[in-house]
Amino acid sequence: MPKIAVLPGDGIGREIIPEALKVLQAALEDCPVKFEFDRYLIGGAAIDEVGKALPAETLDACKKADAVLLGAIGGPKWDTLPAKERPELGALLPIRKELGLYANIRPVKMIPSLISASTLREEVVKNVDMVVIRELTGGIYFGEKGRNENPKAAYDVLLYHEDEIRRIIELGFETARGRRKKLCSVDKANVLESSRFWREIAEEVAKEYPDVELMHMYVDNAAMQLVRYPEQFDVIVTENMFGDILTDLASMLGGSIGMLASASLSGKKGLYEPAHGSAPDIAGQNKANPLATILSAAMMLRYTFDLNEEADRIEQAVAKVLDQGCRTADLAKPGDKVLGTKEMGDAVVAAL
Numbered sequence: 001m002p003k004i005a006v007l008p009g010d011g012i013g014r015e016i017i018p019e020a021l022k023v024l025q026a027a028l029e030d031c032p033v034k035f036e037f038d039r040y041l042i043g044g045a046a047i048d049e050v051g052k053a054l055p056a057e058t059l060d061a062c063k064k065a066d067a068v069l070l071g072a073i074g075g076p077k078w079d080t081l082p083a084k085e086r087p088e089l090g091a092l093l094p095i096r097k098e099l100g101l102y103a104n105i106r107p108v109k110m111i112p113s114l115i116s117a118s119t120l121r122e123e124v125v126k127n128v129d130m131v132v133i134r135e136l137t138g139g140i141y142f143g144e145k146g147r148n149e150n151p152k153a154a155y156d157v158l159l160y161h162e163d164e165i166r167r168i169i170e171l172g173f174e175t176a177r178g179r180r181k182k183l184c185s186v187d188k189a190n191v192l193e194s195s196r197f198w199r200e201i202a203e204e205v206a207k208e209y210p211d212v213e214l215m216h217m218y219v220d221n222a223a224m225q226l227v228r229y230p231e232q233f234d235v236i237v238t239e240n241m242f243g244d245i246l247t248d249l250a251s252m253l254g255g256s257i258g259m260l261a262s263a264s265l266s267g268k269k270g271l272y273e274p275a276h277g278s279a280p281d282i283a284g285q286n287k288a289n290p291l292a293t294i295l296s297a298a299m300m301l302r303y304t305f306d307l308n309e310e311a312d313r314i315e316q317a318v319a320k321v322l323d324q325g326c327r328t329a330d331l332a333k334p335g336d337k338v339l340g341t342k343e344m345g346d347a348v349v350a351a352l
C-alpha cells in the first residue's frame, strides 16, 4: 500500500491540510489503489509536544513514505529559540536534505477568473502557464564558505558535479516532453565556468530529447523576459540560486500566494507543500486559502503516483470553483462573497 506521511505543522498548516485530505479522498474514491495516510508532528507543534522540531519518528516515517504532504512550519511563538532549534532551520532544511530532494518544481499558471485580481496588466499575464524547476541541493548555497582576516574578505564557492546537473536537466526535458515541449535552460555562461559546464551538459542531454526544443537564456535576461512576455515560457530549468530568485519572481505571475503549489523531488519520491508560510496573522480563523495545498496534493498524485487523471480532475475542480466566483479573503475584491477555508475545501469537493 503506498504511504503518504502527512505533516500539518503550524499555523494555517493545521487548517489547510485537512482540506487537501478531504479533496484527495474525494478524488481517489474510485481509484483501485488504496493509500495509507499517517500524521506526524513537525515544526513548532513538535517542539511543544516532544521538544524537537524534527522528531526522529517523523523523519523515519518520511523516509519510509512514498510522499510527504506538508502544511507549513514556524511562527512567532518559536522565534525566540536559538536559530538551530527554530522550526525552519531545525526541521525544514534538514528534512529536505535527509530526503535528498534535489528538484524544486513550481507550476505558475494564471487561472482566467483571477486575472482581474493580478497586480500586473491583463495582456501580460493572461496566458501564463509555465513550470519552473530549480536545482535544490547543489551550487553556491552548499559550496565551501569562509572568511579571510587580512585583508578582510568572504567567499562562497559555486560548485556543481556533472551528475547533479544531468539529473535536473533530464527532469527539465521530461517535464517539457509532457507539456508544450519547450525547455529554457537559464544560466550565466558568458561569465561563469559552472554555467558553461551546465550548458554543455544541457546540449548533451538534448540529444536524447529530439522532440523537445532547447533554448538557453542568461539569468539577467530571463528575469526581464519573465516580466516582459511571460507566456513565451513552457518549462524553465536552472541552478539553485538563480532558481531561488526566479521562482519568487515568477510566483507573482500566477496571482495570489495562496494559489502556489510546489513539489520537491528526489526521483519519484517527493515532498509537497504550498509555497506560502504558516501565516500566523490569520491562523485559526478559517480564513486561509487552501487551494495552494490542494494543488500541491494534485502534484503529488501526478509526480509520485502517476495518477495524471486524478490530478487533472483536482486542478479542473479548482479552476471551476474559481470560475463560479468562490473566493477566500486573499482572492476577494470588494463586494465579493468571501468563503472560509473549510467552505472553499467543500466547494472543491463538490466540483469533483
Ligand code: ATP
Pocket (backbone or CB within 6 Å): 012, 073, 074, 257, 258, 275, 276, 277, 278, 279, 280, 281, 282, 287, 288, 289, 290, 292, 330
Ligand atoms: P515563511 O517564512 O514561513 O515563508 P512568511 O513570513 O514569508 O512565512 P507567509 O506565512 O507566507 O509569510 O505569509 C505572508 C502573507 O501572506 C501573510 O499576510 C499571510 O496572511 C498571507 N498568506 C500566506 N498564505 C496564505 C494563504 N494560504 N491564504 C491567505 N493568505 C495567505
Ligand code: MG
Pocket (backbone or CB within 6 Å): 276, 277
Ligand atoms: Mg516566506
